[in-house]
Amino acid sequence: MWRPEPVFQPPAELPAHWNEHLPHFQQDWIRKTLFRASAKTGKPDLVPQLKLWWYPPQPPLIHAQPPASPDLFFCRPLFLWMPLKMWSIPLVCVQPACSNHKLTAAGLYRTVRKVLDIDGWYDLATEYLECKRCKKKYPAWSEDILGQLDMGHRCQFPALLTYRYSCDYRVLRMMRERTLGNSVTQLFKKLSEEHSEAWTQRVLQYLTACEPFTRSTVIHPPVFAEPPPLPALPKPKWLLAVYARDVLMRLDEIKAKITSVFGSVLKMDSTKKVR
Ligand SMILES: [Zn+2]
Known part of the structure; x- marks a missing residue:
């Protein structure tokens, strides 16, 4: 017998404390996209189909109504990291006294971090x-x-976390490519350029959507909210600190690279000698 698909309602609220960590323009789409109201309690449950990256809905191409708020134009992606729930990878307690006791799921962590990306x-x-x-x-x-x-699983985690902000590995890789000395200020300039370019495009999109409604002949044209300001970038000093942490964490990998280069030089030299 055909049964209609159950229709899930989004919950009235986000999980505890997420509101404090998410800017207001993120809250609405995340609540409606990632969660559904629990049938028993009405509390937010994660939707059954999970994925790592979640993207906000795009603003409509044509606006029949004046945009109610600029929020829709300024949303950003969310990365959801749940190795136990997503892959059932057995994870253990690292306290020596617990001798690898298996960890169990305890819901969503109440803090949401903001990660610096290229643009x-x-x-x-x-x-x-x-x-x-x-x-x-x-x-x-x-x-x-x-x-x-x-x-294979570890490398899907995209960022290096620090106390205040977190940094996507793509930004760190841009820093690795540079030579020491000009690295941090140059990277800061490049990031400022990319961030303000992307932000300006969003502001333009928003203004373009508002524009037709300002030309209407009605006596009281709609009043539009100001677009939000460009979020400030962390200072070059912070970038340098993150870079230092990245290097420290990769020390073994770096050592291995140096040894392999050094090793191949030795080999060339010995070949010459044989000749
Ligand atoms: Zn333990």
Whole structure:
């Protein structure tokens, strides 16, 4: 017998404390896209089909009504990191006394991080994991958890986290390509250029959508909200600190590269000698 697909309602609210971490222009689409109201409690449950990257809906091409707010033009992506829920990867407590006790899911972590990308920002959310033996809890983006993953899964995590902001690896790779000395100020300039270019395009799109309604002949033309200001970039000093952390974390990899280059030079030299 044919049964209609159940229609899920979005919840009235985001998970606890997400509102405090997400700018207002992010809240509405994330609530409607990632969550549905639990049938019993009305609380937000994650939708069943999970994925890593979530993208906001695009503003309509043609506006029949004046845009109610600029929010829709300034949304940014969200990255959802849940290695236990998504892949059922067995993860363990790192406390020595717990001798690899398996961690269990403890819902969504209440903090959402903002990540610096090349031409904008995105938000990063994760799951909370709990050791039932020692009661220690881990956000799944912590090094204790990331360090337990195989390379294939680990490399899908896109950012290096620091206390205040977090930095996408694509930005870090841009820094690695530069030579020391001009690196940080040059990168800061480049990022400022990319960020303000992308932001200006969004402002233009918003103004273009508003424009036809300002020309109407009605006596009281609609009043439009100002577009939000361009979010400030972290200072070059912060970029340098993140770069230093990136290098520290990759020390073994860097050492291996140096050894392999050095090794091949030795080999060339020995070949010459044989000749
Ligand atoms: Zn434990």
